[in-house]
Amino acid sequence: MEDIFRAIEEIAIKIDNAIKTADLGYNDSENSSGESQLKLDVQSDIIIQEALSKISSVKSIVSEEKEDILTLNDGGEYIVCYDPLDGSSLVDVNLSVGSIFGIYKDTLDGNGLVASSYVVYGPRIELVVCKKGEKPLLYRYKANRFEKIGEITLKNRGKLNAPGGTQQNWSPIHKGFIDTLFQEGYRLRYSGGMVPDLHQILLKGGGLFSYPATSDKPNGKLRQLFEVLPFSLIYEMANGAAINDKGMRLLELSPTFIHDTSPCFFGSNDEIKSLKKAYGAR
Ligand code: AFP
Numbered sequence: 001m002e003d004i005f006r007a008i009e010e011i012a013i014k015i016d017n018a019i020k021t022a023d024l025g026y027n028d029s030e031n032s033s034g035e036s037q038l039k040l041d042v043q044s045d046i047i048i049q050e051a052l053s054k055i056s057s058v059k060s061i062v063s064e065e066k067e068d069i070l071t072l073n074d075g076g077e078y079i080v081c082y083d084p085l086d087g088s089s090l091v092d093v094n095l096s097v098g099s100i101f102g103i104y105k106d107t108l109d110g111n112g113l114v115a116s117s118y119v120v121y122g123p124r125i126e127l128v129v130c131k132k133g134e135k136p137l138l139y140r141y142k143a144n145r146f147e148k149i150g151e152i153t154l155k156n157r158g159k160l161n162a163p164g165g166t167q168q169n170w171s172p173i174h175k176g177f178i179d180t181l182f183q184e185g186y187r188l189r190y191s192g193g194m195v196p197d198l199h200q201i202l203l204k205g206g207g208l209f210s211y212p213a214t215s216d217k218p219n220g221k222l223r224q225l226f227e228v229l230p231f232s233l234i235y236e237m238a239n240g241a242a243i244n245d246k247g248m249r250l251l252e253l254s255p256t257f258i259h260d261t262s263p264c265f266f267g268s269n270d271e272i273k274s275l276k277k278a279y280g281a282r
Pocket of ligand 1: 085086088089165194
């Protein structure tokens with residue numbers, strides 16, 4: 001798996017460069033010189049596919065940008081599921097975005113997830129790598145290399161609240177719970193990018209990120225294979241928790257198709273316990 005992590009480092013530098021040099025005003029069709037230019041999320045997908053196809057242990061890939069699974073190396077053992085540029089609509093307004101990777105073996109579900117990684121493209125490039133059974137590790141790009149900063153551990157209780165979705169479409173239970181957190185003094189921290197929002201909670205010690213079932217999206221918005229499951233592993237390994245609206249561990253999920261979504265809640269243990277109580281889950 002180490003070769004996959006090295007590839008993710010190379011990918012991170014290339015995507016960061018694409019973000020910094022893309023001609024945003026003409027991103028959908030043509031650049032300022034009249035040349036056609038691919039959207040940044042498509043460019044990022046191509047960068048990742050090229051890098052992973054050179055790695056013999058990668059059997060196939062599943063991308064947020066592709067309809068179907070793509071086989072790369074018949075003899076490989078890992079399936080890499082990724083969102084090449086999550087939150088790409090935030091690039092135009094110069095907010096942080098990210099790439100998310102789930103590395104699966106044997107089955108495409110929480111049981112088969114053996115490692116996760118994500119990259120934050122912000123004022124600096126940061127990378128988090130997490131193997132099942134081990135603490136997530138934070139790296140920061142500095143002087144042409146990724147320098148290890150240390151392990152990530154959540155406190156049992158935090159102070160940040162990142163509530164996703166449109167409030168108008170929340171259930172009364174969800175609205176009541178989010179209101180209670182604010183009444184208890186939690187601070188709103190929501191950029192609309194899953195990667196920087198979850199990263200902030202991890203690095204600032206804790207809190208809650210939620211993307212519930214809503215009246216317009218009864219199965220949530222976030223995709224299981226390349227958003228929900230990779231972050232669930234990272235939160236659990238960082239001493240936190242990740243559940244759905246029935247109180248089930250998200251890592252027990254088995255998607256029914258590759259782009260399947262799920263309501264999801266990631267946080268420190270105390271917030272997740274209170275959430276379960278509010279939702280009437282065990
Ligand atoms: P985009 O990739 O379309 O910007 O969506 C980002 C995202 O998938 C995820 O990164 C956010 O957490 C979530 O959507 C935000 O959705 P809401 O705007 O509905 O809260």
